[in-house]
Amino acid sequence: MKFTWFHLMPYRFLPEDFKEKYHSVWVDIPRDLYDPKVGHRLYNDYLDQLEYADLMGFDGLGVNEHHQNAYGLMPSPNIMAAALTRRTRNANLVVLGNSIALYNPPIRVAEEFAMLDVISGGRLIAGFPVGTSMDTNFCYGEVPATIREKYYEAHDLIIKAWESKDVFSFNGKYTKLRYVNLWPKPLQQPRPPIWIPGGGSVETYDFCADHDYQYSFLSYFGYIAGKKVADGYWEVMAKKGKELNPFSLGFAQVVAVAETDEQAEKDYAAHMDYFYNRCLHVYDGFADAPGYRTVKTIKAGVLGQVGDRAAMRREGLKWKDFIDQGYVIAGSPKTVRERLREAMKSLNCGHLMLLQQIGSMPPELVRKSTSLFATEVMPHMRDLWSNFEDRWSPKRDLPQADFAKPANVHFQKTETNGTVRAAASASAEVRSSK
Amino acid sequence: MITTQKVLNGKFSLEMHTYGNGGEPLLFMHGAGGLMPVEPFLEDLGKHFKVYAPQFPGYGDSTGNEYIDDVADAVLFYHELMDELGIPTANIVGHSMGGMLAAEVAAFDIHRAKKLVLIAPAGFWIDETPIPDLFAAQLTEIAPLLFHDPNSPAAQMMTAIPSDFKALETMYVERVKRLATASKFLWPIPDRGLKKRAYRIHAPTLLLWGDDDKLIAPVYAKEFTSRIKNSKLELIKNAGHMVMYEQQEALVGAIRNFLKG
Numbered sequence: 232m233k234f235t236w237f238h239l240m241p242y243r244f245l246p247e248d249f250k251e252k253y254h255s256v257w258v259d260i261p262r263d264l265y266d267p268k269v270g271h272r273l274y275n276d277y278l279d280q281l282e283y284a285d286l287m288g289f290d291g292l293g294v295n296e297h298h299q300n301a302y303g304l305m306p307s308p309n310i311m312a313a314a315l316t317r318r319t320r321n322a323n324l325v326v327l328g329n330s331i332a333l334y335n336p337p338i339r340v341a342e343e344f345a346m347l348d349v350i351s352g353g354r355l356i357a358g359f360p361v362g363t364s365m366d367t368n369f370c371y372g373e374v375p376a377t378i379r380e381k382y383y384e385a386h387d388l389i390i391k392a393w394e395s396k397d398v399f400s401f402n403g404k405y406t407k408l409r410y411v412n413l414w415p416k417p418l419q420q421p422r423p424p425i426w427i428p429g430g431g432s433v434e435t436y437d438f439c440a441d442h443d444y445q446y447s448f449l450s451y452f453g454y455i456a457g458k459k460v461a462d463g464y465w466e467v468m469a470k471k472g473k474e475l476n477p478f479s480l481g482f483a484q485v486v487a488v489a490e491t492d493e494q495a496e497k498d499y500a501a502h503m504d505y506f507y508n509r510c511l512h513v514y515d516g517f518a519d520a521p522g523y524r525t526v527k528t529i530k531a532g533v534l535g536q537v538g539d540r541a542a543m544r545r546e547g548l549k550w551k552d553f554i555d556q557g558y559v560i561a562g563s564p565k566t567v568r569e570r571l572r573e574a575m576k577s578l579n580c581g582h583l584m585l586l587q588q589i590g591s592m593p594p595e596l597v598r599k600s601t602s603l604f605a606t607e608v609m610p611h612m613r614d615l616w617s618n619f620e621d622r623w624s625p626k627r628d629l630p631q632a633d634f635a636k637p638a639n640v641h642f643q644k645t646e647t648n649g650t651v652r653a654a655a656s657a658s659a660e661v662r663s664s665k
Numbered sequence: 666m667i668t669t670q671k672v673l674n675g676k677f678s679l680e681m682h683t684y685g686n687g688g689e690p691l692l693f694m695h696g697a698g699g700l701m702p703v704e705p706f707l708e709d710l711g712k713h714f715k716v717y718a719p720q721f722p723g724y725g726d727s728t729g730n731e732y733i734d735d736v737a738d739a740v741l742f743y744h745e746l747m748d749e750l751g752i753p754t755a756n757i758v759g760h761s762m763g764g765m766l767a768a769e770v771a772a773f774d775i776h777r778a779k780k781l782v783l784i785a786p787a788g789f790w791i792d793e794t795p796i797p798d799l800f801a802a803q804l805t806e807i808a809p810l811l812f813h814d815p816n817s818p819a820a821q822m823m824t825a826i827p828s829d830f831k832a833l834e835t836m837y838v839e840r841v842k843r844l845a846t847a848s849k850f851l852w853p854i855p856d857r858g859l860k861k862r863a864y865r866i867h868a869p870t871l872l873l874w875g876d877d878d879k880l881i882a883p884v885y886a887k888e889f890t891s892r893i894k895n896s897k898l899e900l901i902k903n904a905g906h907m908v909m910y911e912q913q914e915a916l917v918g919a920i921r922n923f924l925k926g
Contacts, residue, residue, distance in 0.1 A: 368852070368853070369801065369853075372852070372853040372854075374848050374849060374852045374853075375800075375845055375848050375852065376845040376846065376848050376849055376852075377734065377849070514801070515803055516798075516800075516801035516802055516803050516806075517801055520800055520801075520848070520852075521800060521840065521841045521842075521843075521844030521845045521847075521848065522841060522844065522845025522846075522848055524841075526838055526841065526842065529837070529838060529841065530834075530838065
C-alpha cells in the first residue's frame with residue numbers, strides 16, 4: 232500500500248455566511264475575499280506541511296491545478312512542485328496534474344514536467360486531468376464540445392515529445408508545430424509515470440486501460456459511494472483482459488486522526504463542515520457546462536462532484552453521518568486503521584491519496600493528524616497488496632551519489648550600497664569538490 | 666411536416682421541418698434552443714411562404730455535428746443544403762444564434778440571401794452591455810432572461826421541468842446536446858469575426874428586436890445596421906428575446922411586409 236499526502240490548498244478564511252451570501256466559491260467569487268498577506272502565510276504553511284509529510288515517510292506529495300476559486304489556490308501546481316523539489320528528498324512529487332488542453336502549445340506541460348523530473352532527481356508523477364468544467368470551460372474559456380478532443384490531442388503530442396528520439400513535426404487540429412524537440416528531456420526514461428485523475432467519466436476508464444495509466448478517482452463522497460466508480464473501472468479492466476493490479480487505482484479520501492474518536496470530532500468537525508459547505512459551494516450552473524460531460528457519462532448516472540445534486544446529497548449531514556457514509560475516515564488510530572483497510576480492500580486500491588489538511592484546518596491540527604497517521608496507521612497498512620508490483624511509481628534508480636543536494640548558503644552581511652546580500656560561497660566549494 | 670433530408674450523400678441527415686406549400690422559399694435558422702415539434706409562428710409564415718426549417722446538426726434527430734467545428738463549416742453546410750434543396754438563393758430568416766449564422770451565410774456568399782431577416786441575432790460583443798451567460802443559467806433563471814413576461818403560459822411551457830424521471834433525463838440529454846453544439850459558435854463569447862465580414866452583406870436586411878430583450882439587448886442592433894448598407898431596425902413592443910412566442914402576430918406581420926414589399 233502506498234500513500235500520497237495530498238494538498239488542495241484552500242483559502243481558510245471565507246466568511247461564516249459564505250454559503251448563504253455568496254454565489255459561488257469558484258469562477259466568480261469576489262476578489263476582495265482574498266487577502267494576499269494571508270495568502271503569503273497560507274502558501275508557506277502549506278509547503279511546510281508537504282515538507283513535513285516527506286519527513287514522515289509518505290510515498291508521495293500531491294498538488295493539483297484549479298483556477299479562480301477559494302477551494303484550491305494552485306492555478307499552477309508546477310510552481311508548488313518546484314518549490315518542493317529543493318527541501319524534500321524522499322517522496323515522489325505527484326502533480327495531479329496539469330489540465331493539458333489549456334496550454335498553448337501543450338508542449339509547455341511536457342517541458343515543465345521534464346524540468347520538474349530533472350530537478351527532483353526523477354521523482355515526478357505526471358497527472359493529466361481534463362480539468363473541472365469550472366476551470367476549463369468557465370475560467371479558461373474552452374469550448375465544452377471540443378475540450379475532450381483537444382485533451383486527447385494534447386496528450387498524444389506530449390507523449391510523443393517525451394518519447395521521440397528525433398525532432399518531429401506535429402500537424403494536429405488544435406496544435407501545429409514545425410519543430411518539436413524537447414529540451415530538457417525527463418530524467419525518467421522514456422517518461423515519468425502517468426496518472427489520470429477522473430471524476431467518474433466512463434471514457435477515462437478506457438483511456439487508462441488502453442494506455443496502462445493509473446486511474447486516480449478524486450471524489451469527495453468517500454469510499455462507500457466511490458465503490459460504484461471503482462467497480463466500473465475494474466469491470467472495464469477485466470473486460471480488456473488487464474491485470475487487476477490495485478496499484479493501477481488511486482483514490483482520494485479525507486482522513487483525520489486524533490487520540491480518540493471523540494477527540495477527532497472535537498478537533499475536526501468544524502473544518503469538515505467548512506470544506507463541504509464553503510469550499511464546495513459551487514454554483515450549479517458552473518458545475519457542468521453543456522458538452523463537458525459526454526452523453527454516455529450522463530446516461531451512466533454518475534453524480535457530479537459539485538453542484539446542486541451533490542450539495543443536496545450532503546444537505547444536513549452531521550459529523551456522524553459523514554463518518555457513517557464514508558465521506559470522511561476519522562477517529563483514533565485504531566478506528567482509522569480498520570476503516571481504511573476495509574475501504575482499500577473494497578475498492579481494490581493501492582494508492583491512497585490522503586486529504587489531511589481540509590477546509591479551515593490550522594497547521595497544528597494538520598501536523599497532529601499527519602503525525603498520528605504516519606506513526607500509528609501507515610506502518611500497519613504497508614503489508615496490503617505486497618504481492619503486487621507497483622508499476623505506476625517512479626523507479627527511483629538515480630544512484631544516491633548522483634543525487635544533488637541543495638548546498639548550504641552562507642548569509643553574510645556585505646555592505647554594498649547599504650543592501651544585505653547572501654553569498655553562496657559554500658555552494659561552489661561543494662559542487663567543485665564532487 | 667417533418668421529413669428526413671440527406672445532405673452530401675448522408676454525411677448529414679437532417680430533421681427537416683417544412684411549413685406551407687406555395688410561395689417563395691424561406692429558410693429559417695433556429696436559435697441555440699432549437700426547434701419545437703410544432704412552431705406556430707412558422708405555421709403562420711407557411712401561409713405565405715414555403716418554409717424550410719432544418720434542425721441544425723446535433724439538434725433533435727439531425728446528425729453530422731462532428732463535421733462542424735466553427736462558423737466556416739456551418740456556412741458551407743448551409744450553402745450545400747440550399748443547393749441540394751434547389752433554392753441556391755432564398756429569403757433567409759434567423760433567430761439569435763441562427764441570426765448570427767444567417768448573417769454569416771449572407772456575408773460569405775453575397776448571392777445566397779435574397780432578403781435577410783435577423784431576429785435578435787448573436788454575433789457581437791459589447792463590453793459595456795455584456796450578454797448574460799445562458800450556458801450557466803439554471804432552468805429557473807432562463808424564463809426571466811428570455812421573456813418579457815416570464816409568467817406567461819408560453820414562458821412557463823418552455824421552461825417546465827418534467828416530473829417523470831425518464832422524461833427529465835431525455836430533456837436534459839437533449840438540452841446538453843443542443844447547447845454543446847451551440848457552444849461551438851457562442852462559447853465563451855459569441856464573437857467569431859462577423860464584424861470583419863458583415864460589410865459583405867448585400868441583401869436588403871431587416872433587424873427585428875424585442876424592445877425588452879434581456880439576453881441580447883436591442884443596443885446590439887447598431888452593430889448590424891452600422892455595417893450592413895441596406896438595413897433597418899424594427900423594435901417589437903412588449904417582447905423579450907423569444908419574440909416569436911410573445912408577439913407572433915407582430916413578428917410575422919413585419920417579416921411578411923418586408924419580404925413581400
